[in-house]
Amino acid sequence: MDNTSDIYKTTQLPDLIGHVSMQEAVGLLTEQFPGQVTFSTSFSMEDQVITHAILSAGLAVSVFTLDTGRLFAETYSVWSATNEKYGARIKAYYPDRSLLEVYLDQKGPNAFYESVANLKACCHIRKVEPLKRALEGQAVWITGLRAEHSPDRQDHQVVEWDDNNKIIKYNPLLHWKTAAVREYVDSHEVPYNPLHDKGFVSIGCAPCTRAIRAGEDFRAGRWWWEDNSKKECGLHVS
Ligand code: SF4
Numbered sequence: 001m002d003n004t005s006d007i008y009k010t011t012q013l014p015d016l017i018g019h020v021s022m023q024e025a026v027g028l029l030t031e032q033f034p035g036q037v038t039f040s041t042s043f044s045m046e047d048q049v050i051t052h053a054i055l056s057a058g059l060a061v062s063v064f065t066l067d068t069g070r071l072f073a074e075t076y077s078v079w080s081a082t083n084e085k086y087g088a089r090i091k092a093y094y095p096d097r098s099l100l101e102v103y104l105d106q107k108g109p110n111a112f113y114e115s116v117a118n119l120k121a122c123c124h125i126r127k128v129e130p131l132k133r134a135l136e137g138q139a140v141w142i143t144g145l146r147a148e149h150s151p152d153r154q155d156h157q158v159v160e161w162d163d164n165n166k167i168i169k170y171n172p173l174l175h176w177k178t179a180a181v182r183e184y185v186d187s188h189e190v191p192y193n194p195l196h197d198k199g200f201v202s203i204g205c206a207p208c209t210r211a212i213r214a215g216e217d218f219r220a221g222r223w224w225w226e227d228n229s230k231k232e233c234g235l236h237v238s
Contacts, residue, residue, distance in 0.1 A: 036139035046144035055086035068126035
């Protein structure tokens, strides 16, 4: 959307947002773009921080998730607990049925272990295409991206223009450390995924996520059979 791009590129808004608290920033964004600010959650601990900030303050932000169909049972439990705690109904976007049926028919259910091309295709169908639909008509996408999670994520900015999705992206927790996330969740009694207590750092689809061992890189828990250069699913292109 051209107007959004113009506002991002020609006004002081991005700079201002980068220097105020998360709630103030969201307030400024919803004022500038009423009804066009959205937050994507995977129910990870960092996403739960943002969910709490939005839903407990009644901020005018829509909250959605991408249900890939391959999530952990624990993820559905924390989703349900979150709806219950905040009286919310977090909207889910699902993979396009016809795309998924063709892919599964041709490749089988676990083809992502066989090649990078299959992995990318699965992520495209289960995540990237539904995300495009979720972001349609929106001006601002809030995410729980944290730089600590991978070298690629260190290239992101707290406020940035996402040319791929033609949207302003706001990553309020980009520079938060794990201890700060944990402290926030504990002190605000925010529901969180119990897999985090079992060594899972970043929690995605069950067949592609594992716990990490002491001393391992955070990204070791995702797509561990591939090398590090292939460990992004296409949602966050910096
Ligand atoms: S993370 Fe794994 S199961 Fe999930 S969409 Fe990507 S390849 Fe498919």
